[in-house]
Every structure is written in C-alpha cells, then in structure tokens.
Amino acid sequence: MFRRTPGAQWRALGQIITLVVVLAACSATPVAEERMPREAEPTASPTVELIAQPTMEPTAVPEPSPTAAPRLSDIRPNELGDLMVLEYHVIGDEELRWTRTREHFRQDLDYLHRHGYHLTGLNDLLDNRVRVPAGKTPVVLTFDDSNRSQFQFIVDPNGDLKVDPSSGLGILEAFIAEHPDFGRAAVFCVLPGADPPNDLFGQPEYGRQKLQYLAQRGYEICNHTLWHANLAEVGEKETVRQLALTTNTIQEAVPGYQVNVFNPPHGVYPEDLRPVLAGTFEGVSYRHRAILEVGGGPMTAPDHQETDFLHVKRTQAIPVVLENVFRHFEEHPEDRYVSDGDPDRVVFPARLTANYRPSPDASEEPSPDPGYRVIRLR
Numbered sequence: 512m513f514r515r516t517p518g519a520q521w522r523a524l525g526q527i528i529t530l531v532v533v534l535a536a537c538s539a540t541p542v543a544e545e546r547m548p549r550e551a552e553p554t555a556s557p558t559v560e561l562i563a564q565p566t567m568e569p570t571a572v573p574e575p576s577p578t579a580a581p582r583l584s585d586i587r588p589n590e591l592g593d594l595m596v597l598e599y600h601v602i603g604d605e606e607l608r609w610t611r612t613r614e615h616f617r618q619d620l621d622y623l624h625r626h627g628y629h630l631t632g633l634n635d636l637l638d639n640r641v642r643v644p645a646g647k648t649p650v651v652l653t654f655d656d657s658n659r660s661q662f663q664f665i666v667d668p669n670g671d672l673k674v675d676p677s678s679g680l681g682i683l684e685a686f687i688a689e690h691p692d693f694g695r696a697a698v699f700c701v702l703p704g705a706d707p708p709n710d711l712f713g714q715p716e717y718g719r720q721k722l723q724y725l726a727q728r729g730y731e732i733c734n735h736t737l738w739h740a741n742l743a744e745v746g747e748k749e750t751v752r753q754l755a756l757t758t759n760t761i762q763e764a765v766p767g768y769q770v771n772v773f774n775p776p777h778g779v780y781p782e783d784l785r786p787v788l789a790g791t792f793e794g795v796s797y798r799h800r801a802i803l804e805v806g807g808g809p810m811t812a813p814d815h816q817e818t819d820f821l822h823v824k825r826t827q828a829i830p831v832v833l834e835n836v837f838r839h840f841e842e843h844p845e846d847r848y849v850s851d852g853d854p855d856r857v858v859f860p861a862r863l864t865a866n867y868r869p870s871p872d873a874s875e876e877p878s879p880d881p882g883y884r885v886i887r888l889r
C-alpha cells in the first residue's frame with residue numbers, strides 16, 4: 512500500500528478500508544470556525560498559568576540555598592525507572608488495529624497529563640538530558656507512516672495554512688495549548704516516497720512545509736524508509752538508497768536537520784545493522800543513533816544498564832495494551848521513571864544501584880538523603 516510500484520501489499524484489506532474511511536472523514540471535515548489557540552502567542556489565560564506547575568511549590572521548610580529546592584523524599588525521583596514510548600498510526604473515526612480514534616487519542620493525552628507524565632522527545636533521551644519537571648515522568652509519542660490523518664493542513668478564510676484541528680497533530684497542539692505544563696514533543700516517522708495517503712502526510716503540495724512546521728515547532732522527524740520497504744527483502748544497496756533519499760528529503764526541507772532515529776518498517780531488522788546505522792548514497796549521508804522496535808512494552812531509562820538505543824521498545828496505542836500498561840504504572844509507581852527536575856544529573860533510589868550504568872564523565876555527588884544516589888552528568 513505504501514509502495515509506488517504495483518503489486519506491493521502491506522497490511523490486510525481492512526487497513527485499506529480504514530484509510531479510505533479516514534480520508535473520507537478528513538476531506539469531509541468542514542473548516543472549523545473557531546480559531547485554534549496557537550501556542551506561540553503569549554496569550555495563555557491566567558487560570559492556565561495558575562495550574563501550570565502545581566508540584567513545583569517549595570515546601571515551607573527554610574532552606575539555606577537561594578532556590579529552596581524540594582526534598583528528594585518529597586519528589587521521590589527514580590531516574591532508573593521505566594517510561595513509555597507510545598506508538599500511533601492512523602488517527603480516525605473508528606478504533607481499529609492500526610487506528611486510534613480522535614476521541615481516544617484526546618483521552619490518552621488527558622490521562623497522561625492527569626497522571627504526571629510530561630511530553631519528551633527521543634533526542635533528549637539519546638543525549639541523556641531529560642528535561643522534565645521534578646516529579647514528572649517522561650512520555651514519548653511516536654507516529655508511524657506519515658499518514659494524512661496525523662497531520663493535515665487546511666486553508667483558513669484568510670488564505671493561511673493551519674493545522675486541521677481534527678488531525679492528530681491538531682488534537683495534540685490544541686491539548687498542549689490548553690495544558691502548557693504538559694510540554695511539547697512528538698516523533699514523526701516519515702515515508703517520503705510512499706503512495707497517498709502516506710506520502711509525507713498525504714498532501715504532496717505541502718510535504719515540504721509540513722516537515723518545516725514539525726521541525727520549527729520542536730517535533731522530531733524520524734526515518735521510516737522511502738515507501739515502507741521490508742529491509743529483509745530489499746538488500747543492502749537498496750536499504751542505503753532508501754535511507755539516504757529519505758534523509759535528503761528531510762534535509763532539503765529543513766537544512767541541517769540531524770535525523771537521529773530510524774524506524775524499520777514492519778519492525779524488521781536486517782541481520783547486519785551497520786547499513787541502517789550509517790551510509791552514503793549519491794553524496795547524501797545519514798547516521799542514526801537509535802532504532803525503534805514495533806513493540807516490547809515500556810523502555811528502561813537512559814542510565815539503566817539494560818538500555819539499548821538500537822532496540823528502543825515501544826508500547827502500541829491500542830486499547831488492551833494501553834489499559835494494561837497504564838494500570839501497571841498505577842499499581843507499581845515504584846517502577847516508573849520520576850524526574851528530579853535537573854537534566855544534568857541522575858538521581859535514583861540507592862536500592863537500585865545495581866541497575867545503574869555509569870556514563871563516562873559522570874561523578875557522584877554527596878546526597879542530601881541517604882536513600883538516594885545523586886550522579887552529576889555534566
């Protein structure tokens with residue numbers, strides 16, 4: 512389905528029907544009369560500001576330091592805990608194997624926000640610089656296959672392009688605008704050479720502008736091959752060509768953009784990983800630092816000794832999987848990554864020391880609480 516050459520098949524017929532339904536829904540969506548709040552405008556209402564940082568209030572205990580920091584025992588940081596990399600495909604009208612409804616997607620965001628999660632990109636995890644407020648848990652949203660339902664532009668009455676509020680990105684941006692304390696991040700894994708509606712989000716006239724929009728707003732773009740190629744079938748030469756040309760499309764739109772993440776279609780890893788990690792075709796080079804799995808559940812923290820960024824585990828955003836993983840973290844909050852609020856240090860319960868993998872330049876600091884270890888990263 513994603514392939515331009517005839518005869519290629521991807522998912523079952525049901526998926527094709529899904530896309531037709533979604534597209535019909537998208538094209539039937541009227542231009543919304545209400546203006547979607549724009550994050551860039553400094554017009555957040557006072558009430559939003561007031562609820563923005565409920566957990567950041569310092570305690571009444573006097574502290575010698577000028578910025579009275581909350582105590583570790585109040586924050587309960589666990590920067591060796593697990594976190595979720597959620598995986599979405601189509602955002603549509605009916606819940607199907609590869610489709611999350613708009614309403615459920617909105618509910619996912621609301622659940623995550625209410626339960627102390629904070630949007631994060633993969634680049635921060637790769638850089639071991641997790642910029643999440645104290646007490647919060649990072650969560651990564653990934654969108655596979657650059658389907659039109661994820662990101663649709665519409666032309667407003669003034670002739671300006673705006674994100675369709677009924678598309679996945681529109682729903683996400685509206686939620687972020689209402690909840691600025693939720694952060695802003697998502698990862699879009701694109702197929703520049705696929706058939707519609709997966710060719711850079713299904714509006715070829717806007718493909719370039721969509722890549723620019725994503726990069727300008729701080730979202731991340733990930734390489735998913737040209738047209739969803741199965742790397743076990745196409746061979747090394749074609750693999751390198753596909754990855755380089757995808758990189759080229761991204762960098763032509765966003766000069767200098769460093770694509771760090773590769774998402775192998777169908778979750779199929781080639782036997783030899785070297786060609787997907789780095790390569791050059793017709794003068795265009797790529798170098799990936801992370802490879803995404805298609806499933807696997809929550810991932811371990813960047814400093815956890817089991818973490819392997821060449822196998823980033825993900826959690827599929829489908830009903831039974833999401834319900835289970837959400838419930839797991841509600842019942843086992845001790846398993847969850849909880850930030851200390853400082854991206855330049857790693858803080859974790861001392862009982863988890865065996866799980867810690869030291870970074871080369873890290874050094875231990877005296878801990879204000881014997882129950883926690885504090886490691887300075889930089």
Ligand SMILES: [Zn+2]
Binds near residue numbers: 655656776777
């Ligand atoms: Zn895919």
